Amino acid sequence: MAIPGLEQLPVLPVVIPLVAAPLTLLMKPGRAPWAWATLVSWVTFVVTLLLLEAVWVHGPVEYAMGGWGAPEGMSAPIGITYYVDLANALVLTLVAGIASVVFPYAYYSVESEIDHRQTPAFYTALLICFTGLLGVTITGDAFNVFVFLEISSLSTYALIAMGARNDRRALTASFNYLVMGTIGATFYVIGIGLLYQATGTLNMLDLHQQLMGQSNRMVEAGFAFIITGIGLKLAMVPLHLWLPNAYCYAPSAISAFLAATATKVQVYIILRFMFSVFGFEFAFLEVALNAFIVLGIVGMFYASFVAVFRDNVKQMLAYSSIAQIGYMLLGISFGTVDGVAASLIHVFNHALIKAALFMGVGCVVLRLGSSNFAAFNGLAKRMPWTAWGLIISGLSLVGVPLTVGFISKWKLMEAAFQTQTFIPPLLIVLLIGASSLLAAIYIGRLAYAMLLQPVPEDAEPVKEAPHLMRITMWIMVLANIWFFFQTDVTVGVATRAAQALLDTGLGYGGAY
Amino acid sequence: MDIIEFIVGRYNYWIFITLMMIGLYIVISRGNLIKTIVGLNLFQTSVFIFYISIGKIVGGTAPILVGSYKADDSYGEGYGDESHGAGEQTSGAREGLHDADGLDIPSNSLSAEVPAGGAPSAVSGSLHQMPDTARETAAGMASGVNATYDSVADAAAQGAEVIYTNPLPHVLILTAIVVGVATTALGLALAVRIREAYGTIEEDELEAEDHFAEFGVPLHPEQGQARGGAA
Numbered sequence: 001m002a003i004p005g006l007e008q009l010p011v012l013p014v015v016i017p018l019v020a021a022p023l024t025l026l027m028k029p030g031r032a033p034w035a036w037a038t039l040v041s042w043v044t045f046v047v048t049l050l051l052l053e054a055v056w057v058h059g060p061v062e063y064a065m066g067g068w069g070a071p072e073g074m075s076a077p078i079g080i081t082y083y084v085d086l087a088n089a090l091v092l093t094l095v096a097g098i099a100s101v102v103f104p105y106a107y108y109s110v111e112s113e114i115d116h117r118q119t120p121a122f123y124t125a126l127l128i129c130f131t132g133l134l135g136v137t138i139t140g141d142a143f144n145v146f147v148f149l150e151i152s153s154l155s156t157y158a159l160i161a162m163g164a165r166n167d168r169r170a171l172t173a174s175f176n177y178l179v180m181g182t183i184g185a186t187f188y189v190i191g192i193g194l195l196y197q198a199t200g201t202l203n204m205l206d207l208h209q210q211l212m213g214q215s216n217r218m219v220e221a222g223f224a225f226i227i228t229g230i231g232l233k234l235a236m237v238p239l240h241l242w243l244p245n246a247y248c249y250a251p252s253a254i255s256a257f258l259a260a261t262a263t264k265v266q267v268y269i270i271l272r273f274m275f276s277v278f279g280f281e282f283a284f285l286e287v288a289l290n291a292f293i294v295l296g297i298v299g300m301f302y303a304s305f306v307a308v309f310r311d312n313v314k315q316m317l318a319y320s321s322i323a324q325i326g327y328m329l330l331g332i333s334f335g336t337v338d339g340v341a342a343s344l345i346h347v348f349n350h351a352l353i354k355a356a357l358f359m360g361v362g363c364v365v366l367r368l369g370s371s372n373f374a375a376f377n378g379l380a381k382r383m384p385w386t387a388w389g390l391i392i393s394g395l396s397l398v399g400v401p402l403t404v405g406f407i408s409k410w411k412l413m414e415a416a417f418q419t420q421t422f423i424p425p426l427l428i429v430l431l432i433g434a435s436s437l438l439a440a441i442y443i444g445r446l447a448y449a450m451l452l453q454p455v456p457e458d459a460e461p462v463k464e465a466p467h468l469m470r471i472t473m474w475i476m477v478l479a480n481i482w483f484f485f486q487t488d489v490t491v492g493v494a495t496r497a498a499q500a501l502l503d504t505g506l507g508y509g510g511a512y
Numbered sequence: 513m514d515i516i517e518f519i520v521g522r523y524n525y526w527i528f529i530t531l532m533m534i535g536l537y538i539v540i541s542r543g544n545l546i547k548t549i550v551g552l553n554l555f556q557t558s559v560f561i562f563y564i565s566i567g568k569i570v571g572g573t574a575p576i577l578v579g580s581y582k583a584d585d586s587y588g589e590g591y592g593d594e595s596h597g598a599g600e601q602t603s604g605a606r607e608g609l610h611d612a613d614g615l616d617i618p619s620n621s622l623s624a625e626v627p628a629g630g631a632p633s634a635v636s637g638s639l640h641q642m643p644d645t646a647r648e649t650a651a652g653m654a655s656g657v658n659a660t661y662d663s664v665a666d667a668a669a670q671g672a673e674v675i676y677t678n679p680l681p682h683v684l685i686l687t688a689i690v691v692g693v694a695t696t697a698l699g700l701a702l703a704v705r706i707r708e709a710y711g712t713i714e715e716d717e718l719e720a721e722d723h724f725a726e727f728g729v730p731l732h733p734e735q736g737q738a739r740g741g742a743a
């Protein structure tokens with residue numbers, strides 16, 4: 001804590017949106033709640049950037065809530081602590097950064113998709129969801145993760161259900177998500193209960209100390225419950241059924257925000273638990289890593305394959321998200337610094353890609369009222385800015401050079417070549433390439449509709465999306481290109497973060 | 513004989529697992545949204561029981577300092593004075609404590625459930641009846657936990673015969689209960705909205721309608737009428 005004047009920095013990303021959320025509810029419907037939420041997201045983004053910088057320069061930061069730190073002679077704190085190292089500083093910055101672009105974008109989209117009187121409630125729920133996602137990422141207390149997980153999930157259910165004005169299927173999608181999400185969260189709580197029973201602590205770093213060398217059935221059961229619970233929230237492949245409809249029928253701005261942040265935060269929790277809490281000494285970890293290879297590869301292919309045949313672009317992108325989670329799991333499953341770094345890089349890059357894509361689809365929904373493929377016919381002539389934004393970010397999803405998607409795939413393949421798993425490295429690399437081809441097919445289908453299909457004869461002329469939406473979308477699209485050239489930022493941070501995670505995982509606590 | 517002891521000694525876990533499985537089964541098998549929520553509730557409640565039972569020690573009392581605090585005008589001042597006084601008066605009790613591997617009572621009860629594992633009933637009554645293994649592990653743990661209570665150790669010493677129940681799991685599960693209430697409320701609200709939008713809360717009928725909306729053909733053309741009649 002050698003940062004003068006910034007001692008309270010770690011708590012601010014959670015406190016600012018949390019305090020701002022109820023105030024939003026009191027505002028008059030319309031512009032005020034939106035402007036307020038946008039302002040809050042910008043302030044939070046600045047705070048997270050400062051935090052990232054502080055962690056980069058000074059190393060991990062620990063913040064004891066209410067001053068309930070470790071008393072003299074005690075290793076573990078008695079209260080809740082926030083613990084920020086590079087891995088979660090990166091994810092925090094990502095979440096806040098996406099929010100600071102998606103919140104301003106939301107205005108017109110929300111005005112058209114949501115009942116005007118509900119806008120204060122909408123932005124309140126959005127800010128609470130934002131708080132929850134940041135809280136999950138920043139906290140160093142295992143039970144606190146659950147609390148923030150449910151804060152973000154509960155508001156997410158409500159936000160998805162708000163899409164019911166356009167399509168009532170949002171309600172059933174939200175209900176299914178609620179059931180699956182609650183089962184996932186409860187599994188997580190059971191896992192934490194078992195770990196608490198085995199160790200008597202909830203602090204993640206202390207858990208790691210106490211679990212060293214412990215490998216009995218209770219700890220293994222706890223581990224399995226935690227991974228399954230988070231796997232449900234993460235939409236890991238056999239547990240992904242809630243995701244496509246939830247993302248498809250949610251209001252467009254929510255799809256963009258959730259697709260870019262929610263699952264990314266869950267990937268971070270998986271990383272944190274596997275390497276920071278359990279570590280390689282825990283023999284059962286190997287089982288999970290092997291399972292992740294299989295689930296990752298199956299997810300990559302199965303979800304991409306399903307995506308090819310979707311008629312709704314939002315649903316296609318949702319399935320594509322499930323496939324991308326497969327890549328992240330694959331990166332984790334290598335269990336090497338390169339693999340975990342590749343996974344973190346893909347978390348970051350995929351957030352940029354999916355935010356841009358869903359924002360583009362949101363523009364189309366605003367002007368044409370539908371996200372079916374039919375609406376995209378001849379879009380390059382009708383809404384050129386939106387269409388080209390979609391094409392560039394789509395190429396990034398496929399992994400074409402000059403876009404961030406290429407960096408992700410490149411790093412993942414590089415990591416795959418250097419690992420020893422039960423599947424030969426070359427085969428994994430080929431599989432990554434092959435699944436990228438599937439992505440090329442469904443993105444190609446979208447590009448074909450936009451570029452080569454004629455505009456329907458009876459179509460009324462449409463205006464391009466409002467400036468605000470176009471600009472925010474293009475910020476994301478340009479970020480997709482910019483981070484291809486500025487790999488120092490992502491690759492540099494992610495590699496050091498992965499190094500720190502694995503060092504703890506291997507038991508070198510001092511390397512922090 | 514051992515197996516019976518194994519089962520009976522862990523009866524709280526059997527209740528937890530049975531309830532959990534019943535809850536999950538209801539969630540999966542029932543098509544009615546309200547019943548799904550009931551199942552979800554049961555599932556969550558089972559976890560509450562799990563948490564409550566891991567913190568409970570048979571014969572343990574609520575985690576309140578017993579006997580060390582007399583009514584006093586100023587809380588902060590009086591507290592310190594009283595506890596010091598208590599320490600002098602009950603030095604005998606404190607010695608007894610330090611014999612027991614330097615444990616003081618609250619930390620003992622905090623860690624007692626750890627070695628007890630499946631059977632909280634194994635730790636019954638006072639400190640001196642604790643199994644050896646339990647005491648050793650507790651001592652190891654206590655090095656961490658002990659210091660927490662330094663400031664109140666004197667006060668606690670007065671209640672040397674008192675075993676405290678571990679409050680932390682209870683506090684945790686209180687949070688989870690609140691989350692559960694919120695989830696139930698939201699789930700019920702969604703069920704109301706679904707009923708308004710679809711006119712039904714039966715999952716298979718919802719699925720059929722959604723299927724029709726998506727593909728333009730009935731999900732089960734031949735069954736459509738039979739179900740209509742049954743409803």
